[in-house]
Amino acid sequence: MNHIHEECGVFGIYACRRSDPAVLAYYALFALQHRGQESAGIAVNDDGVFRAVKGEGLVGEVFGDEKLRSLGKGNIAVGHVRYATTGAGQSQNIQPLLVNHHKGRMALCHNGNLSNSFELRTKLEENGAIFHTTTDSEVISYMIVQQRLKTGSIENAVSAAMDMIEGAYSLVISSPQKLIAVRDPHGFRPLCYGTTDDGSIVFASESCALDAIGAKLVRDLYPGEMAIVDKNGLRFDTTHCGCCFKRFCVFEYIYFARPDSVIDGASVSLCRRNAGRFLAQEHPVDADIVIGVPDSGLEAAIGYAQESGIPYAIGFTKNKYIARTFIASGQDSRERGVGIKLNPIREVVKDKRVVLIDDSIVRGTTCRKIANLLWQAGAKEIHMRVSAPPFVKPCYYGTDIDSEDVLIANHMGVEDIAREIGVTTLGYLSIGNVRMLTGVDSGFCTACFGGGYPTAVPAHGTKNRFEMKISENPEGE
Amino acid sequence: MNHIHEECGVFGIYACRRSDPAVLAYYALFALQHRGQESAGIAVNDDGVFRAVKGEGLVGEVFGDEKLRSLGKGNIAVGHVRYATTGAGQSQNIQPLLVNHHKGRMALCHNGNLSNSFELRTKLEENGAIFHTTTDSEVISYMIVQQRLKTGSIENAVSAAMDMIEGAYSLVISSPQKLIAVRDPHGFRPLCYGTTDDGSIVFASESCALDAIGAKLVRDLYPGEMAIVDKNGLRFDTTHCGCCFKRFCVFEYIYFARPDSVIDGASVSLCRRNAGRFLAQEHPVDADIVIGVPDSGLEAAIGYAQESGIPYAIGFTKNKYIARTFIASGQDSRERGVGIKLNPIREVVKDKRVVLIDDSIVRGTTCRKIANLLWQAGAKEIHMRVSAPPFVKPCYYGTDIDSEDVLIANHMGVEDIAREIGVTTLGYLSIGNVRMLTGVDSGFCTACFGGGYPTAVPAHGTKNRFEMKISENPEGE
C-alpha cells in the first residue's frame, strides 16, 4: 500500500545524433511514473538551446503529442517525475530546474534530499542570492554554478560542488554541450546507465526505464561516481568514490522500485521474494493461505508461500482506475477510502487462517482498515507479516517518513501494535535479514530502523525549512 | 490483456429516503469502471424531476465534487459506464438515456446488444419516429414508451416491450416514481441486486459495486426476471422467466468481470482458478514456472500451478498508470505498445521453461508480442495455455468480437496458431470444461466458440447498421 512516498525519478539521454530525444524521455518517464505522480518535466538541449515542458500531473497528462513535438529536435534530453505536496504557487518547484548563468544554461534533475541544504542556502542568501523555489535542487544548482566560475569545465564544477553538499542525491544534468550523471557517495538512491542499439547513452533511476526504450542496462553508477558524456563519448570521474560506506535505501527494494528493475546488480523481484522467505523462517505460522497487499506485498507473499508450503492466493482485487481520477466524495468518504481501492475476495479468505504480507507499517491506520476488510470477509485468523523492520526514526534522505510522533513502532511494542491494528499475530523482518535481502550484505541505510544516521542530522528536521522561514522570520525592521 | 471489450456496466438505487443517491452511484460506477472506460453518466430522480450529468472519460474524470453536488438530492439514481468507439458527434450516445414522453420522463441504462434492433428501428421510422442516437437503447426506449400509452403502468409497458425485443439486455430504468431492473430471458449479461443497512434497494452489473457502497448481495436476477421498486417496496415479475434456456456469457467469468464479484452464485475468482486447473488437466507440460498475463490471466495461472505442482511466479510488471493517460508517440509507437504496458521480469523467466496463461486469443498479434518479450527475456520454452476455447464466430450480444475474418482460430488450427504467435506449445480450454467452469453446468452461451447462436442472427452483422445506413441510403428523391 501507499504508506510512504519517495520524491523523484530522473532520466537523461545523450543521443548519438540530433534526433527526438524527448520521445524517449517520455517513454522512460512513463516507466518511472511510480516514483512520482505529482508533476513531470522534460528539457531538450539542441546544441546549447534549451526547450522545456513541465506541468502538474501524470506524464501522460503533462505531455500530449503536441507538447512533445514542441520540444523539438536535439541530442540531449533530461526528464523528471516528482512526488511532492502540491499547493498554490508550488509550480515553480517542478523539475528539470532550468537556470541561466554566466557560462550558459543548465538543466538539472535531482532525486534525494540534502542533509545540509539549510546551511548552504543560508550562506548563499547572505551573499545576495535569491531563490525562486524551496527545493534542495536550487541549492545544488547554485553550488555548481558558482564553482563553474572558478573552474574550466562543468564536470570540475560538479565535482567541487560534491565536496560541499551532503546527503542523498542522484543527479542528471545537462550543460550546453554535456550530459552529466552523479550518484552521491553514500549511494542512497539508485542511478543506472545503459546504451541503445544505435549508441546513445542513457541514465535513469531504474532499469525498467531502460527496458521501456529498448536500451540495455550496463550497471548502476557506483556511490560517488560521476559519468560525463559529450561528443568524445562517455567517461567517469571516481574522485568521490570510496570516501564513505555505501548506504543504499533498502526501501528501494522493498517498496519504491518496480519489481522488473535491477538495482546494483540485484533483481527487485527477487529481493521481495527473499523478504518473504526470511519472514517465513523468522515468523512461521500454521495457516491456510498466504496473500499479499497489492502491489508490493505480492512477491513477498509468494516467497513466504514457497518457503512455508502454505498455498499462495490472490486475496484482494485492486481498483486499477484509482490513480488520480478518484476523488472521494461525501461525508463518509474517509471511511470508504481503503475499501474503494481494495476489495477482499470473499471466496478466497472466508473461514481461512490467512497470512497477510505488507511491506511496512507507518501509522497503522491503513493496516487496521485492511485487517478489518478481511475480518468482514470472513477470515478466521490474520497473521500479518511485514517485509521490513519497524520504523522508529524519520528519514532525511528523500522519503516522506515523518516525525517520530506518528510512527506507531516508535512508541509501541509488536504485541501492542498487533492489538491496535487488530491482527491475530504480527511479525516484522529483522534488521539482520534485511541486510541480506539481495543475498549478500549490500550496505543499506538503516537509519529509519534506528540504525543510526550516516550524515549529520539536519538541525531543522524534515519540514520544509524555507517555507517555515518565510512565515517565521519576517523582515526585522 | 485487453483482447475484447464489453459495452457497459449499469447501476440503480432506490433509496429508502430522500438523500444523495448520486454519491453512491459514483462509488458504484467507480467499481464497475472495468466494464467501460469511454463515458459515464448518472441521473438522479427527485420525485419526478430528473437531473443528469454525462460525459466522455473515466468516472473520476466526468464527476468531480461539484458535478456530483449539482445532481442534488433524490430517492432514485441510475448510472452507466460505457465502452464504445468514440467519434465526433457520438456524445449523444452516452447513457443514461433520458427521454420525455407522454407519461413523464424516463432514464434508461442498458448493457448488451439486441439482435433484432434493425427490424424494430426500421418499423418505428416507418411510423415517423426520429432517432437522436445510433444505440439499441433508444430502440428499447421507444418500445417501452409506446407500450406505456396502452397500459396502466411502466412495469406492464416494460413487460410488453420484452415480448418484442430480442438479444442481450440488462436494463435499469427509472420512471418518475419507480425503479425497474430487467435481465433478458437468456440471461446473457449479469445483473444482481442487494440491500443496504438502511433499507435501500440496489441493482448493479456486478456484486463488486455492491461491496463498494457497503450493500449486501442478495442474488442475481433470474433470466427474464423484472424487479420493480417503488414506495411499496420491492416486487418481482417472472412472466418472462423460463421461456428459453439460460445463455450466460462465459467471458463474464473468464475476462470481463472483476475477480471479487460473485455472479449467479459463483465466484469469478474461483471460476478463473478452475479454468487453470482444467487447463493443467487437459494440457499438462513439463515446465519450471507458471505465469499469467495480467490481470485476468493471474488467477488461472495460480489454478494451473496448484493443479500441476509447477511453481507460480509473477512474470510481468504491468505499468499501472497506463489507463487513459498514455498516448503512444513517435513513429515507433506501435512497436513499443505492448512493451510499455508489460515488462517481463528477466530474473524470473530467464533460462526457464515457462507456462504462460492468457484468457483468450483474438487476432494473435498481442500474443505474439508477449511471447516475443519472454523470448527476449531469456525464456527457454513457452507453453501457452488459454483459459477459453478458440474464437471462431462473431458475437452479437454485447462484446466487440468482430467478423470471422480477423479471428485467427477461424482459419487456423492450434499448431499453426502456435507457430504464428511463436510459442513452443499451445493449448485451449475445451468447450466441455468451459461448461463446468462454476463447478456445475451453468448454461453458457457458446456462440463465439461455434456452439450456435441462441437467437436469430442479425441480418446486418455486428457493424453499426444505422451509421451504415446514413451513408448508404441517401434521400431517394
Add this chain to the structure above:
Amino acid sequence: MNHIHEECGVFGIYACRRSDPAVLAYYALFALQHRGQESAGIAVNDDGVFRAVKGEGLVGEVFGDEKLRSLGKGNIAVGHVRYATTGAGQSQNIQPLLVNHHKGRMALCHNGNLSNSFELRTKLEENGAIFHTTTDSEVISYMIVQQRLKTGSIENAVSAAMDMIEGAYSLVISSPQKLIAVRDPHGFRPLCYGTTDDGSIVFASESCALDAIGAKLVRDLYPGEMAIVDKNGLRFDTTHCGCCFKRFCVFEYIYFARPDSVIDGASVSLCRRNAGRFLAQEHPVDADIVIGVPDSGLEAAIGYAQESGIPYAIGFTKNKYIARTFIASGQDSRERGVGIKLNPIREVVKDKRVVLIDDSIVRGTTCRKIANLLWQAGAKEIHMRVSAPPFVKPCYYGTDIDSEDVLIANHMGVEDIAREIGVTTLGYLSIGNVRMLTGVDSGFCTACFGGGYPTAVPAHGTKNRFEMKISENPEGE
C-alpha cells in the same frame, strides 16, 4: 446594455463543390456571435454523411482548428449559435439538431419560438413520440419527418409542416441532398441569403455573416418563403407568402442585430440613428452633451445629437474583456457588476446636463445603476431617452422578455419610472415613430408594446412548459 436576449443565429451554405464548408460556417457564426453566446454547433453534410461538432461556449471556444478539421469535407454545412439558460443536462438542446429518420438524416437550425408547440408536442407524445430535448426545434423536426413519410420530397414535407406550426421560425435545414431555408409567414425573425464569387449559396440570420465570408447579400427571404438548394441550383416556394401580415420584430433593428447588417433592405445603423432623430423630435431638451449606453445606444445618440445640435460625446468606457471571462467574485460583486463593465468618463460628464440614450428599459435596475454612475461622476442633469416604446407585455416569439410582473412599464407611468431609476427627465420613442424606423411603415410586431399578439397566445406562457411538466405531472399510477 444587455437588457433582453434573443435565442439564436442560424447559418447554412450549399457549396458549389466539395470543399471545407465548416470553415466558412465558423467565420459566419463568429460574426453572428452577438445573437447567442451560450453554445454553438456546426454540421457538415458530405453527400449524405453528416458530421457535427457542438458545445457550450463561444464559437471560438467550441471550435479549435482540430475540431474544424474533424468536420471534414462536404458540400453543405449548417451552423447555429444559441442563447439559453444553461444547466445540468441541457447540453442535448444545443443545435444543429441531428436526427435519423426513415428517409435518412436531417440537421436543423432554428431561430424563434413557436406559439403552438405545447399543443403539437402533446399530440406527438400521445402517439408514442419520445423527446430528448425541451426545444421547439425537436417539435418542428417531428412535424417535418412525419410529413416526409407522406410526401415525395423534403421541401414538400417542410411546406406541409408549415401548415401546422405557428409562431416565429427562421429555419436552415440540411437533408442528405438539399439545403432548405424557411422564414415564417409573419417574418418575425430575419433570414437573408447571398452568393459567393464561386457560386455557393449562403443563408444567414444577418448580412454581417455574409460580409464575414466575402459573400454578397441578395435579399432577405420574404415572410413565408422557402428556398431550396440542390444540385439543380436555387429555387423558391412562395406557397406560404402573403397569408398574413408581416410582423417583423423591431428589436432586431433597435438592439439585437449588428449595426453593419442590412435587414429587409434597411440598414440597422440607419434605423438606430433614425430612432435618435425621432427621440430628439419627440422629447427635446436643453442639454450640454448627448451620450449613448454602449453598444446599441451609441448610434441613436449620434442621431439625437445631429437632430438636436447638442454635441455628441463618448460618455463611458466599456471593458472589452467582459465577455465570458469575467466572473463576479466576493460578497460585493452584485453591487460592482455594472461598474465593472461600464465606467463613465468623468471629464466628459462632470458638471454637464447629459442626454443619455439607451435602447430599452425592462426592470429598471440596470438603468438606475447607470444613472447612479453618472451622478457620481458629477453629471448635473440626466435626461434619459429610450429608443423604443415602453414594454408592457411578454414576448412569445423568441426573446426573453418575461412575465408582465417584472416589466416596470407594465405597472408604472413614465414619471414614476423616471423617479424610480433616478433621472431628471425620461422619454420613450412613440409606437407611431417606431413603425417608421426604416423610413417607411415596415410591418413590425408591437405585441410587447401592447399592440396585440399576431398569433394565439400560448396557454402556458413563456415558461418552458416541458420542464414544468416533468415535475408537475409525475406518472399517475
Add this chain to the structure above:
Amino acid sequence: MNHIHEECGVFGIYACRRSDPAVLAYYALFALQHRGQESAGIAVNDDGVFRAVKGEGLVGEVFGDEKLRSLGKGNIAVGHVRYATTGAGQSQNIQPLLVNHHKGRMALCHNGNLSNSFELRTKLEENGAIFHTTTDSEVISYMIVQQRLKTGSIENAVSAAMDMIEGAYSLVISSPQKLIAVRDPHGFRPLCYGTTDDGSIVFASESCALDAIGAKLVRDLYPGEMAIVDKNGLRFDTTHCGCCFKRFCVFEYIYFARPDSVIDGASVSLCRRNAGRFLAQEHPVDADIVIGVPDSGLEAAIGYAQESGIPYAIGFTKNKYIARTFIASGQDSRERGVGIKLNPIREVVKDKRVVLIDDSIVRGTTCRKIANLLWQAGAKEIHMRVSAPPFVKPCYYGTDIDSEDVLIANHMGVEDIAREIGVTTLGYLSIGNVRMLTGVDSGFCTACFGGGYPTAVPAHGTKNRFEMKISENPEGE
C-alpha cells in the same frame, strides 16, 4: 487598432486590516486587462506568508472563484497583467516575481524595460548569480536583494537599486511587512495611487483600476518618487525626483491607456479629442463624414469632427468577441483577419468623402487593409489622419515598436506612404502639437519620433538579449 503593444499593468494594495485583498486585485487587474492579455498573476502577503496564483491567459481565465479563494486572507496584495510573446517554457516569466532571500520574501511587479539590464545581468552572472527568467524584473530583484543585505530597510535597498538601474520602470513591491511603489526618474510609465473609503492605500498603472474597486484617485507618483506603506501609514521618498527631465510615453495617452483614466492630471479621453482637434487644424480637408478606427481612434475622430464641423459617424462594427477566442482557420485566414474584426457600415461610408482617424501607422499593412475595406464599401475618398507623428525609431522603454527596418515611416515620405496604403490624402500629427496634447507641454518621450533617446541606447537593441545569448554562447570548453 492593435498596432503596438505595451508590456504590463501593475497593481498593489495595502489593506487597512486583514481581509481579501486578492478580490480587489482581481477587479483591478480586470480593469487593466488592456495593458496585457498574455498572462496574469496575484500574490497575497498575509503577515509575511506569501501565496501566489499565476497563469497564461486573461484575468478571468487565470482566476476563477476557487483560485481567488486559495489566495486567502492578508493585508497586502500585488498583481500584474502582462503582454509578452509566449512560448514553451516561458511560463516562468509570468509576474508577480516571487523570490526568497536572506531577509525574507519579496513579490515584485514591473511595467517597463530597463536600458542597462544586459550590463547589470552580466555582472551578476560573473559573480555567480543564476537566472530563472529572461526578464528585466529578475535583474531588478537581484539589485534590490543585494542592496538589502547592506541596508537596514527594504526602502533603502530599493533606493540604492534605483541608482544602478536605468530606463523605464513602474514597480509595485511587497516585502514581508511593507508595500513599496516606485516610478522611474523619467516617469516613462504611469503609476498612480489612491485610497478607499476604509483607508486602504492602492497603487495602479491607471486610475481606471481605482474606479473599478471604488477607490479615489489621489495623484500619480512623481517621476523618481517612491511610496512606502506599512503599519505606520504612507510616506514618500523623493530622493530620485528631479534628477532628470520627465519623459512620459505619449502613447499612453494616444493608444495604451483607457479613455476613462486620468494620468498625471490629464484625462486620456480629452487628450485624444485634443489630438483630433489638432489634426483638423493641421490637416483640414473637404469631406462628408469623420470616422475613427475602433477603439482608440474614436475620440480623436470626435475631436476632428467638432473642430472641422464635418459630421461624426460610426463607420465600423467591431466584433466584440474577438479577444482570445478567435483563431483564424483555413488557408485564407490571413486575408480574412482584419475583415473578421472590423466590418465597415456600408450605408454610412458609401459614396462619401471619408476622414479616417487612426492612432498610428507602424508597418502600414493593417492600414492598407482597412482602407481597402472602405473602398469596397463604396467610399469616394479616404483622407487618413493619424493622431501621432511618424514612427522612425525603435522603442527601448517597454513597447514593442521594433527595429527601424519594419517602420514604414523610417524609409518613406508621407506621400509615398499614402500611395502604399491606398488613401487619398494622409496627415500625421506634428511633434509640436503632440507635446501640447494635455493642453500644456507635459514632458513627453519623443524617441520613437526621432526626438532622441533620453538614456544610453542598449548595445543589444530591442531583442531579448538573454534568449539570444543562450543559443549563441554555448559553453566554451
